Amino acid sequence: MGLYRMDTLLRQARSQKIALGAFECWDSINIQGIAKASAACKTPVIFQATPMEYEPMGGPAALTNMVQFYVEKYGIDAALHLDHGGTLEQVEDCARNGFTSVMLDASAACFEENVRLSAAAAEIAHAANISLEAELGHVTGGDGGEDADSALTVPAEVVEFVRRTKVDCLAVSIGTVHGEYRGKPELHLDLLAEIASLVDTPLVLHGGSGTPIDQLHKAIKLGITKINICTDIHKAFLAGIAEAQATLTPSLAGNFYRPAAAKMTAKTEEMIRLFSTEVK
Numbered sequence: 001m002g003l004y005r006m007d008t009l010l011r012q013a014r015s016q017k018i019a020l021g022a023f024e025c026w027d028s029i030n031i032q033g034i035a036k037a038s039a040a041c042k043t044p045v046i047f048q049a050t051p052m053e054y055e056p057m058g059g060p061a062a063l064t065n066m067v068q069f070y071v072e073k074y075g076i077d078a079a080l081h082l083d084h085g086g087t088l089e090q091v092e093d094c095a096r097n098g099f100t101s102v103m104l105d106a107s108a109a110c111f112e113e114n115v116r117l118s119a120a121a122a123e124i125a126h127a128a129n130i131s132l133e134a135e136l137g138h139v140t141g142g143d144g145g146e147d148a149d150s151a152l153t154v155p156a157e158v159v160e161f162v163r164r165t166k167v168d169c170l171a172v173s174i175g176t177v178h179g180e181y182r183g184k185p186e187l188h189l190d191l192l193a194e195i196a197s198l199v200d201t202p203l204v205l206h207g208g209s210g211t212p213i214d215q216l217h218k219a220i221k222l223g224i225t226k227i228n229i230c231t232d233i234h235k236a237f238l239a240g241i242a243e244a245q246a247t248l249t250p251s252l253a254g255n256f257y258r259p260a261a262a263k264m265t266a267k268t269e270e271m272i273r274l275f276s277t278e279v280k
């Protein structure tokens with residue numbers, strides 16, 4: 001039980017032919033739900049947050065304390081990860097404050113700039129004995145944003161990127177989007193197979209929400225070991241809030257989050273089970 005380096009948990013998962021869910025954290029209610037779901041499934045889980053999510057909670061140290069509390073309360077194995085760190089200062093801040101993994105996302109920059117920033121982030125992470133995730137290719141979208149700047153991972157760049165950056169976990173762009181899909185989701189599984197044949201670095205899929213489970217299972221079989229889930233649990237949580245607004249009076253504010261917590265926890269449990277069912 002406790003918080004571990006994310007790459008350690010991912011390598012274990014890979015040896016069991018499963019993937020771990022990485023769930024976005026925004027408050028203590030949703031963090032407790034993720035911990036409960038992990039305990040119910042007896043499967044490790046990754047708590048992750050972007051600066052936009054942890055700043056309103058009081059910063060990285062506040063999030064670490066919260067996550068640590070629920071990890072101990074439910075006796076689970078977990079990692080705490082910075083999702084989409086945008087600057088080396090954010091990486092440093094999380095490394096100093098108890099995160100066990102960080103992402104530096106320079107995937108929108110050119111290859112050389114991505115290498116330079118990811119290598120610098122790896123140095124910070126490794127000095128703190130935590131893992132670094134970086135992204136090659138660019139998964140775009142989110143909140144109905146434009147998909148135009150999405151770029152698939154180029155296999156010819158993968159080996160050089162991993163060698164020069166010393167990244168521990170590699171996020172790849174194989175057809176997922178952040179947020180809601182506009183068209184029909186179609187993962188480029190041949191591309192994933194090619195990337196997985198080039199490196200043994202654990203591979204990460206951003207934008208897991210809304211991707212058909214048969215495609216996710218094929219991706220897990222080919223090497224995806226971490227699947228990021230944000231939109232699906234947000235939607236479950238907000239559906240619970242809507243239910244509470246429709247049925248509760250303001251004087252019952254203490255019960256306000258109950259339906260949201262229940263729906264989000266159930267959704268998280270469902271996703272963890274789907275990802276940890278060994279794919280034949």
Ligand SMILES: [Zn+2]
Pocket residue numbers: 084139178206207228
């Ligand atoms: Zn992402």
